[in-house]
Amino acid sequence: MTDRNPRFDSGEELLAVRDLTVTFPTADGDVQAVRGVDYVLRRGEVLGIVGESGSGKSVSSLAVMGLLPKSARIQGSITFQGEELLGLSERKLMSVRGKKIAMIFQDPMTSLNPVYKVGFQLEEAILAHNDIPKEQARKRAVELLEIVGIPFPAKRIDQFPHEFSGGMRQRVVIAIAMANNPDVIIADEPTTALDVTVQAQVLESLRTAQQETGAAMVLITHDLGVVAGQADRVLVMYAGKPVEIGTVDDIYYNPRMPYTLGLLGSLPRLDADRAERLTPIQGTPPSLLSLPPGCPFMPRCPLAKDRCAEEEPELLVTDTTDHSAACHYSALLAGKQADEVFSHTAEDAAMPESYGAEIAGVTGEVSAAAVEVPKPNTKGVS
Numbered sequence: 001m002t003d004r005n006p007r008f009d010s011g012e013e014l015l016a017v018r019d020l021t022v023t024f025p026t027a028d029g030d031v032q033a034v035r036g037v038d039y040v041l042r043r044g045e046v047l048g049i050v051g052e053s054g055s056g057k058s059v060s061s062l063a064v065m066g067l068l069p070k071s072a073r074i075q076g077s078i079t080f081q082g083e084e085l086l087g088l089s090e091r092k093l094m095s096v097r098g099k100k101i102a103m104i105f106q107d108p109m110t111s112l113n114p115v116y117k118v119g120f121q122l123e124e125a126i127l128a129h130n131d132i133p134k135e136q137a138r139k140r141a142v143e144l145l146e147i148v149g150i151p152f153p154a155k156r157i158d159q160f161p162h163e164f165s166g167g168m169r170q171r172v173v174i175a176i177a178m179a180n181n182p183d184v185i186i187a188d189e190p191t192t193a194l195d196v197t198v199q200a201q202v203l204e205s206l207r208t209a210q211q212e213t214g215a216a217m218v219l220i221t222h223d224l225g226v227v228a229g230q231a232d233r234v235l236v237m238y239a240g241k242p243v244e245i246g247t248v249d250d251i252y253y254n255p256r257m258p259y260t261l262g263l264l265g266s267l268p269r270l271d272a273d274r275a276e277r278l279t280p281i282q283g284t285p286p287s288l289l290s291l292p293p294g295c296p297f298m299p300r301c302p303l304a305k306d307r308c309a310e311e312e313p314e315l316l317v318t319d320t321t322d323h324s325a326a327c328h329y330s331a332l333l334a335g336k337q338a339d340e341v342f343s344h345t346a347e348d349a350a351m352p353e354s355y356g357a358e359i360a361g362v363t364g365e366v367s368a369a370a371v372e373v374p375k376p377n378t379k380g381v382s
């Protein structure tokens, strides 16, 4: 359960992404990877970005870091503390990257060099932006390893990445990200490559890093369970666009976009009735090469009507402040549960009456990976 205040209206605006679009020209045509991403990140806030594979989560974050290939056509605006980052020279961007905005990738070995000791790599990150003696950098490196929970840091600092487990390597990467007290940390699927128990430890290290540095964080994941415990607000992406954004409570207890409701319905929950079935979303996301007109979720949406085929819905404020959804019929979702909107799979339909009870056993077994959803916040949302 998050103990943070979900309202950050008064916090300093650190990062503002406005109407960001990213297109990749390819031999087969233009891939519209990001089609209008908009968000503001305030000091101390954790924004979760969730969505299926290919929804544009990484591309929109790589655009913030200035790490997209030259062929990418980028439009819109990305400001950090009021300064426009799009179009900034590589030299100026380097003073922002690592120092002001740090990024953590899914695979720690993309960030760590296997031929250098962990301590050298940490010291290098510290010295890149600080004019301090080497001994001081080493002392800070040991401190950072301790903060992220590496045992015997003074010894471990002289080991190579291959001498660390996967979870520990990711904690080293988190320590590197913290090295210069960044204002923003972008973590792109930081726990996807790890097993569930190690995931929890790495998420704990990430939370410590965020609290120690006071940084705001963008936490990218395809797992709504991960954001439930970590984020203050959640942005749901589908086919390159934000389709819902709100506080964790809004998203988990009052989703207003069928896709979000479908994601929740396919997630095992600790607070669910034991006989409750999971309701997977059928089908796959559309190709971003040639999107048809209308709502991109239409082929998978049980609420779809004629209008959905003609007009793509805009992201509009719902009846709750700070909560927006992109669906022509979002009002119909008020108070609805996933299993009232999404039918069970065809195989489910052929199952005997006792199926729910059998599933209850199954969900019980996987409950270690299930989600403890925060209790609804009745005070914070106006």
Ligand SMILES: Nc1ncnc2c1ncn2[C@@H]1O[C@H](COP(=O)(O)OP(=O)(O)OP(=O)(O)O)[C@@H](O)[C@H]1O
Binding pocket: 024, 026, 031, 032, 033, 051, 052, 053, 054, 055, 056, 057, 058, 059, 060, 069, 222, 288
């Ligand atoms: N360099 C590139 N050239 C062409 N298309 C690209 C390129 N990089 C990304 N894409 C496409 O852009 C879309 C968005 O990709 P992105 O990596 O942002 O997805 P994602 O949401 O991060 O997915 P995942 O959960 O799998 O990491 C995908 O369709 C992807 O194939």
Ligand code: SF4
Binding pocket: 257, 258, 259, 295, 296, 297, 298, 301, 302, 303, 304, 305, 308, 313, 326, 327, 328, 329, 330
């Ligand atoms: S606009 Fe139509 S197709 Fe799209 S999510 Fe809403 S009801 Fe479904």
Ligand SMILES: [Mg+2]
Binding pocket: 057, 058, 059, 188
């Ligand atoms: Mg990605």
